[in-house]
Amino acid sequence: MNPSQKADQAAPSCKSGKDDLINIRTPDAPTHWRSVDELRGRARRGGEFPGGLPAGAGPGDSSSGGGDGQGHGEGDATRRDFLSLVGFSLTAAGVAGCRAPVQHAVPLTVGSDQMVPGVSTYYATACAGCASSCSLLVKQRDGRPIKIEGNGESPLFGGGACATGQATVLSLYDDARLRGPLWRGQPSRWAEIDRAVLDALAAARAQKRPVVLLSGTVSSPSLREIIAEWGRRTPGFRHVVYDAISTSALRAAAAESFAQPVNPHYAFDKAAMVVGLEADFLGTWLSPVEFARQYAVLRQPGPNRSFHVQFESGLSITGTNADLRVPLAPSELGLAAVALWTRLSRRAGGDGAAPAAAEPFDGRQLDAIADRLWKHRGESLVVTGSQDVSVQRLINAINLLLGNLGKTVDLTQPSLQRQGDDGAMAELVQKMNSGQVHTLILYGVNPAYDYPDAGAFIKGLEKVTLSISLADRADETSAHVHAICPDHHFLESWGDVEPIAGHYGLSQPIIAPLFDTRAAAQSLLTWVGLGAASDPYHSLRDFWQKNLFPRQTRTHGFDAFWDQALQLGFVTMPPSSPTSPPKLPTTPLPGEGQAAARAVVASQTAAQQKGAAAAAAGQAGAGYELHLYESVALRDGRHANNPWLQELPDPVTKVTWGNVAAVAPQLAKQLGLRDGDVVAINTDRGQIELPVFVQPGQHARTISVALGYGRQKVGKAGQDVGVNAFPLTAMVDGHRRYAATGVTLQKTGRREALASTQTQFAMDGRPIVLETTAEELRKHEAGVEEAPEPLPTLWKARLHGAHNWGMAIDLNACTGCSACVVACQAENNVPVVGKDQVQRTRIMHWLRIDRYYSGPEDNPASLHQPMMCQHCANAPCETVCPVLATTTSSEGLNQQAYNRCIGTRYCANNCPYKVRRFNWYNYTQNDAFDFNMVSPLGRMVLNPDVSVRSRGVMEKCSLCVQRIQLAKNTALKEVREMVDGDVQTACAQSCPTQAIVFGDLQDPKSRVSRLLDGPRAYRVLEELGTRPNVGYLKKLRHVEET
């Protein structure tokens, strides 16, 4: 498809009269499509309100009437109706004479000058949502943390934060958290547990039997120091680091290639050519927020725009952003690396004598990729998430050959974000089973859920004399331990992090502990015998004074240094070892590349042979491959009880509440599979059954399944949602693999309805998303392109007040990560509605991200478009509201007055953008929606500046009017005019790539005005004459040169 042609179609002119205004576009030949069904022209499921509005159609809302169906029809007024009317009138009369319930106001007995009721304050801290350890700002209101944002001062992470990180604030108010310590399942006291633990540790010491701390990646340097103290004080102590989603091969390969067992720190902002091999670096891999921020730097239109090639089996959000995407099976990944290596070494003047291997790729395409890489030597980057050490070694050789080391691949200040050691974990499980481990302390891990051989782990756990879990809830693993000593939530505790060597973050408590929990550091200090001498705060401070303060020269007193670090949230220092940095090779060692390539070919051939053997064994539906990936929302499953994350549509499949088996359209056709058909996936590790999802771009023989689902013991929201695919992971050569060959696929005949939002709120094939090319932009700049004629309008021009608020969304910068969706939900008290209601298209998100495909269904180009109320100047919703509940404000906002709305839903019907949401139930008081809003604890996360909407009213994006009002008020108090940047909506604030810009369109110098005056700007469906205040910038596509 020629993109320029597409853009022309998309901007119809109105020269030929009013007919063009009506017949905008025939919907039968979409250039962009959202699902395979839509592409093939099959009827999409439902409209905005499919199936009308049956009473009692949902979960038991008592007032929606029970026995409909056989009941009387409309207009059939009965005596009972009359009586209820009379009853209502009498009640109304009675109510009129009543007083409202007495409200109380309870001030603090001793006031605080830090906390003014009704004023939000922000504190810097570090995220513990995953091991990326991003710098955060936490908004605290009246003593409660209510929202998490990125720390804009941070040089690494910037002001953005991922969806998962932002949602961790809701995990603080999780009802499933333990209220206090448990001893053998019974509530206990800390003193009693401490006594038992100290006795056991003394016995272990006496018997000289090992004590093991099994933890996830410990990001905290001060905690690592406490663990080191354990090593010094406890003979036979061992610390085993275990990550459910491991990158151990990355470190093992770095040890072999560079003699440094570290995760390299990558710089995507310096890479003009990026090649990713099964590494979802924009979604989940290592440090997605940081990488997304770096990645966006060189994605802007211009001569320096980077080129991104992604080799992958399932469509990841990184793949959706790539300029060129090559689908391949997991077993072919190494061969792709070998093919690249061969071509590059030939260009480097080597003999290219790589082992002969079958190349299941387009050779010309690979030549072009190699050419581009070679052209950008020293400013390119090749990364892989492969867990095969030989593949990682080969990638190291490629980066060395390209001279990227020290430029885009940094080993002097490596990443410490994932430190799991798969081999050590396997060894531990073996030792536990042979009864060698005396005491086992589990911290931040859940192997009974996510270890490949969970059964062996649990069996081993039962043989341990004393097992202690520091988990915050009675999860799958904690159910088998002697003592659960719940750790604080990270918003309740002191701590520090070191995501990248030399970059330290400090975290502070934002709220006093809600329950009788105890910081993990405190427990570890107590049990090692330092409990009386120190506490987490003082041990942290001492650590910083001894280890960090001397390494800097800027601040003289430690107190000042500490206060600054606390206020800013992080400090950056040179690498800790002052000795000369290790000497790194500048070119690959002779033969290293060849050796690695040979190893890759050997291992891949073995894997493929295994697959072929399975196919040859004559099993029906055999010969497929399985690709397991980390879920963007739930990550490794630890956030499974967070309803915001469960209801967050997956950025690619748009499925909520559960995982799916993604299969290619071609395969689905071949096997006669449809969305929702349950299939059994068999590997030599076991079997799982999952509903099918037909995923364009999926590799033809590979099935992709998200990890992190199927938790058994996590809490009400996450219990039994989806299927646990961790048992299908396997240990190969000492490293955990997230792929399998020789997989069979069988239909079970069952069907399971998916809660996917991708076909909901469809806009019927109209030109919603537009693309452009560099060539077109050049033409525009040269003034060749004609300016479109202004559209005729029947509306009178509206005069604006002091401002005209608007928004620009850059489709070229948006990666689809969905951080803005959670930011909006947290800011605007958007309720969670659950799987059943999502299936009925009643998801309440004010901001959704539409994902469009274009091109062939086996490998389409993708586009993400954040869509929310467009704040039309001539809003179609307004003209149909019988009660004037929705109107345009003097500042250009489309405002919705909830107290005025009577719930006709005419506005939602008339909205061309399908962005209005109706409250079908009272989500705060209806027990059928047992999520955070019905729980007094969960309600603590609500933003007091935004009304909680009631049943029967319409709602939608307000462009965060509460933030606008606050900024206006602040300017007023500071006696100044407002300046650009005073107001940031929650979505704009949270975006790691700054794809969303908010501001005053009345100010020609504001960022948003300049962007919307630019060559890429357009408004969605502008031919309707709605004149939206939200505008989009076209996605820039590389024209295929290869």
Added chain:
Amino acid sequence: MRLPIVIFVVVGLSLGAGLTVRGVSRLGIHQGYSPEQPIAFPHRVHAGDNKIPCLYCHSAARTSRHAGIPSASLCMNCHSMLEKQTVEIEKLEEAVQQQRPISWVKVHNVPDFVYFNHSQHVVSGVACQKCHGAVEQMDRIEQVSPLTMGWCLTCHREHANLPTGSFQRAALSLSTKPTPVAGLDCASCHY
């Protein structure tokens, strides 16, 4: 024989309907509401006789949406120096000693769907008495104003100095100090 009954019923119903309409139209308006407080705090003595500025105790009104009720420790700023003792002051001292929060009864309430910001009005120079009445003359606080939307808008319309033409807009941008403008948009208060 039946006529009196009919008349009685008709008169009764219309009387009831009249009362209902009147009652419903006043629904939620609590003008004159003056509940008893846990400590009989006389604003007359403090704000009236002793002329303590409102914002000394309700300092949050300058910065927050809530005017705030002073914490008991703030009362003790003065009361720890004063010798005068009454039963009511003893209650205060007891609360401070026992670190027991005082549960005051809130007098001025607006519905949950209304966002009212004290600081915005205080900074714009609206006197406290404009809405709260002559508090300095009250022994027990009483709601003087109806706090209805119509009542809010009466004042907002007076001060809605919205720039309508380019000339006014230019004049506004020339002035260094922004003019506080009372909003008339729904979203000024409802969001």
